[in-house]
Amino acid sequence: MGDPADKTLYRTAAVIFEELGFLLPTPADNPIGSEPAAGAIIRFKGAFGGTLVVRITREVLPVLSANMLGDDAPRDESMQRDAIGEIANVICGNVLPALAGEAAVFNLESPSFFDGAAPADGLPDGRPSAEVHIGLDPGQADVSLYLPA
Secondary structure (H helix, E strand, C coil): CCCCHHHHHHHHHHHHHCCCCCEEEECCCCCCCCEEEEEEEEEEEEEEEEEEEEEECCCCHHHHHHHHHHCCCCCCCHCCCCHHHHHHHHHHHHHHHHHHHCCEEEECCCEEEEEECCCCCCCCCCCEEEEEEEEECCCCEEEEEEECC
């Protein structure tokens, strides 16, 4: 994680998972891979356009939702989808000004939920501009930022 964009993305995502999700983030060495996962994708336009993808292992989703809502028990699937969408939205809304400067203006689309390896409408072509892997008890999150070349 030597790239400045990776460091900014990790720092931003870790703070959001900790403060909104009440989870304790730690660096993870490897991507989630083929483990069952779910996530949210946000496309944005403005000073530059791109896509942010947050993917989490399935066991994190009910814990994240319950923590965000202050409940002891996991919430229904709809609330779990809303929780990962909100996490993705807040990460995106915080990382973009950190990368582009506070004066930059962006318009974020509503997050869309996906279940599985990738969203139904696919990921952007190529490698992400920044990508981080975050350990979260009880699982992991991968956050990828795709920016134009």
